[in-house]
Amino acid sequence: MTQKGLSDFFSKYMGTSSVFKNKAVLQSAHTPDTILHRDKEITAIASILAPSLRLDKPSNIFIYGKAGCGKTLSARHVTKEIEKHAVNNNINLRVLYINCKLKKIADTEYRLIAQLSREYGKAIPPTGLPTDEVYKTFHNAVDSSKGINIIILDEVDELVKKVGDEILYNLTRINDELKNSKISLIGISNDMVFLEALDPRVRSSLSEEEIMFAPYNALQLQDILIQRAKEAFKEGSIQAGVIEKCAAYAAREHGDARRCMELLRVAGEIAERNNFDKVAIEHIDSADEKIERDRLMVILTTQPKQSQATLYSIVSISIGNKGNIFTGDVYELYKGICTRIGLRPLTQRRVSDIIAELDMLGIINVKVISKGRYGRTREISLSVPGTATPRIKRILEDALSL
DNA sequence: GTCAATTCACATGAAAGAGACCACGGTCTAGTG
DNA sequence: CTAGACCGTGGTCTCTTTCATGTGAATTGACGA
Structure with missing residues (x-):
């Protein structure tokens, strides 16, 4: 492309109208205001965590279910609400969210505890300190917070697979040594059989309460997609049947809502790039292919x-x-x-x-x-x-x- | 023909080593007043 | 006297090797019908 051509390209690009209104809504980081088809689970989590508002230690919760079925979303939603209530009523309650799968952040015992301590404002070097030193720092930080601490460990199974279940044992045991504070754990896992592989002591304490998230079916996925698409796309920029097909694709793949939205987003991008003013059904097919191709490419090259x-x-x-x-x-x-x-x-x-x-x-x-x-x-x-x-x-x- | 023992080609586990990275405290060195 | 450079020690983390043990069915060979 010549430089003149490039300039033309950009002005043309600016001229074309996008099918999107707000693409971020379809990104997995987005939290919607209302979570569809998870009322039962959300109520369950809420009722288990509610005692924390009276400064009683809530039971540890273990949440499991397939990928993209709203586990993290629901847990974060409930804890956010409970935090709001705590602030309004001057209750000392703190929620920490850690994704144990994140490389270089929380995928080892040292890193997890260090990261947790950092959440309390303690500076911990990325390496070089003995692990029990970091534990001590964390312990003091928690104890001086004087309240209820809810720690969400997302994708715990990844962590345990890597470093063993001792870390969970240590975390659940910290409560015995804390004088002024209490810790509650919420473990989230994609792996259904994860619990069975745990040390019985850890298992019983981590899963005082268990909540199972069933995968979404095609109809539920449709509802979710319609909700998001309303915000993400301009009105009338989705052809009839697109949402249904998208949902059907994802339902086939274990009801993964995240993947479902990715599919719709990529389809939208493809439509846009080819100067369509509507997302058509065939764009879903291309999107599905593209996602698969990109995924493979990333895996191969990295x-x-x-x-x-x-x-x-x-x-x-x-x-x-x-x-x-x-x-x-x-x-x-x-x-x-x-x-x-x-x-x-x-x-x-x-x-x-x-x-x-x-x-x-x-x-x-x-x-x-x-x-x-x-x-x-x-x-x-x-x-x-x-x-x-x-x-x-x-x-x-x-x-x-x- | 039947049945137990044997055997193969790895799978799987556990432990430990190598090398990179990092913190921390002590020592040395050069620059400054 | 002091700030900064430079070491040694001790820690984590990842990738890998070494050593040890496990495994499941085809094959083998003894045995009896």
Whole structure:
């Protein structure tokens, strides 16, 4: 594009009307004023937390349910309201929200406690201090707050998976040592079976109350979408049937409202970019494709070299043969690739873990099978359609500069 | 033919090491009055 | 005398290796019908 062309482009862009009124409404960070189809759950959380307004320690709550079914939203909504009430009535109540999945912020014991302490205004260095020192700081900070402290641990399962359940035990036990304050925990997890894997002592104290969030069905998703779309889009900029299709797509994927809204947002962006004044049904299809493509691209390019090399060898083998792929084959080829690009090959033990990680990311499918006399191994298959494999291979070749 | 033992090729767990990053306190050094 | 540079120690964190143990069905081989 020439510079003149660029200027034309921008003025034309300014001239075209957007289909959006307020795109932020469709972003996952947005909190709507009213939460649809979660009345029962919200009331349940509220009634459990209510004693805190009388300075009694409310029970710990464990909330679980699939992704994008309103767990975090509901918990934050209730705690925000309760905080408001506390302020109005001069009650010393504090709500801390921590997302345990956030890398470099709260994904280890040290970081979580440090982050919590920071919420109380204590400066904690990112590393270098002994963990019990940080615990002490946190303990003092909480105790001097003299009130009820509700700590929301979002995606606790991720934390526990990484560092074990000891941290939860420590947190629940802190109450015994606090003189002036009390801590209540709200654990939020996507993982349904997470609780069963916990130490029984931790389990019983963390889940004094349990609340299950069922996934939204297609109709509920429609309601939610209509509510958001009203705010997000200009009137009349959505074709009939778009919302329904969007909801149906997401309902198929475990009723994930977050994904549903992303779908609608991206569809809107696609419509806009192609100078449509309405979001049409076919834009949903393109959006679905684009989201999937982008997700894959991000995963592929952000993986460490070792994972990329492992995946590359899996992809290479899968292109050649239609049969099954086993760990041993992958490792052999992987070693070859490593020497070719000057990478120090890892041990098979580690590569085995990397394969499991790739499975978790959803790029490959892995099944542990026993071939009888011929040993036990992982049967690996790509979980992306065969038509996409050459593209993946090219991306990885680029990334590895092969 | 039947049944238990064996065997393979990894899976899976636990522990520990390497190297990067960081805080903190003590020591050294150069600049200043 | 003092501020800043520079070390050594001790801590976390991530990625990895090493060592050890587990696993499930095909295969094998002894046994009896």
